[in-house]
Amino acid sequence: MDTAGLLAIGAGLAVGLAAIGTGMAQSRIGAAGAGAIAEKPELVGTMIVLLAIPETMVILGFAVAAIILFVK
């Protein structure tokens, strides 16, 4: 089978699955965060941090995808 095609599928999975994971985590954190900020607006800074934590997953997914595609 064509390896280039398999590599592309692999890269797509790396980003895509990581993005789904990040999205699921952020949806919960975001909902809880909106509630928390409504009660205590001074928590904005903390909430940005919490909301940004799962993003690491998709960034790493992207890094892996880039390595699959570009690093020979």
Add this chain to the structure above:
Amino acid sequence: MLVQMTKIQIVGTLGELDKAVRSLHRAGVVQLEEKVEAVDPLVLDPGAAKQRDELALIIARLDALLTLMAKPSSPRGLAAEYDAQTLRPTADVIADVKSAMTQLDAPVQNLARRREELESDRVTLPRYAKTMRQLMPLAADMAPLRNYETVALLVERKSAGIIELIRQQLPSITQDQFELVSQDIDKDTTAALLVFPREYSSAIQTLLGREAITQVRLPEELANVPFNEALGKIEARLAAILRELENVNRELSALSTEWRVRLAVWSAVLQDRLQEVEVRSRFGATRYTFVIVGWMPSRGVAALRRTLEREVGDRILLEELPVTEHDREHAPVVLSNPGPAKPFEFLVKLMALPRYGTIDPTPIMAIFLPIFFGMILGDVGYAIVVLLGAIYLYRRAKPGGMRSLTLVIIYCSLWSIVFGFWYGEFFGELGEKWFGMHAYFPRGQMVQPLFAFSIALGIVQIGLGFGLGIYQALKLRQRHELLDRVAKVIALIGIFAMLASMTNFLPQEMFTPGFAITMVGTALLMYTLGWIGLLLAPIEILGTLGNILSYLRLAAIGLSSVYLAMVANELAGLFGNIIIGIIVGGLFHALNIALGILSPTIQSLRLHYVEFFQKFYEGGGEGFVPFKREGIL
């Protein structure tokens, strides 16, 4: 930088208390402790307690008066007047206020009440008029009769059947002396007019009440006017109301221009005096002296001492107290950074105020954050758009959070221009196509070096964070934190040695020492964390490694913006029509700019808050709230 604070104690003879409080209040540099631990609390003498109550009452009345008055067109001279009044003795000010209030209270309140009545009539009368106008066609059919009463009814159209019900009952109540006409007046309402002899009034009212029908009630003064004359009267009344309202407003604003500035100044001055009395509950006292304990910036101590000597005399003593470990925990925090770093204080406070005695990350953030932002956005064209937008917002923003944020964005966009030239990007690859811009580092094609560069930045910042953390732990004698951070640094060094030898940056033989160093770090961390460390130490170390890998986002987010710009230009080119191409390309670039402000800001903030701050930052500081005059405005 956190401003160094000194805990001070002021002791003076009770006779100097008033002068001392006044002087401290004016200086406005000391945050007073809630209470003085060492001695008994100062008990307010009856005179002072009475004065406090009187002041509170007068201020409340003054403020009530002020809310009734119109705002003056220009509050000129307010500050000057405040400065003049603030020098006068309290009793004189109170006397002035009282005489002004006897003069003003009644007229202002009457005018305000009158205005309220007129306003309410002005709103309700047109509603009557509207209903009346709807009923007029019915009334025209009826001759006005003396000794007869007219009642107007409004019924929802879908329940109009009720009018027929009433019609059936009316003959028995009024011995057939009645007239009832009804008509649909709009798509929802049926109106009816009912005329009957006055003597049956109460019986009819009972009937209508039982059927729960809304009558059109007229204002009292119109109740006995024949129905068809009422409309004219309402219109005349409305015109009169408008005239009268204008008069009332004119009188009120005349009083306001004459008095408002003075009243506002008095209110502010008396508020100051009230604070000066109320604050005494925080003081301590011995038989002949008062004791005040508080915090102030160390650099101001000498100046305050001179001020007290000058304004109070030699019967007062200001001394610096030794600061215990417990005190240090509760010392108030003031951030003080040089001008260019100042706006970044806002971002640090957004997270939390650092605890007293710890490191203020503001200056470091001021250096790294714009670089990170610039590295992610890295496009001359986008950066210029963002820069212009930020400058526009900066000029419009009031001093405060918004203004700090726009300044931060301005720094960020300047770095984006620098990186943009380095990457050779101007709205994506347009710079290269149109002006032959030279890319020194075309990031779209140099993914690997870009990743390496981001990781390197990560190592620098995380290393700096650990360095600061270790320094701080040494300074504050935090043994646990110190060991924790040292262990992680050792483990990281080992891991990087292993990676370097695997990728041939270091000779192969370095792998074993690297592994050994990693194990030493892990073991130290296990020891620091206790039993749970056996499980947690490897996870913690992997987490720290993850922190560094997290800086990959500097490359990744930037690349996604490069690709989006590329898509915008490609797509615009596909249409083969210049105008559609420009519109489509413009829309995509606009989207990319919007993302280009939002995501680099959040991502670089996050790298600071999560990855960098974790290594040393301790939040939970309490802000500095000095005892000072509120002033005016």
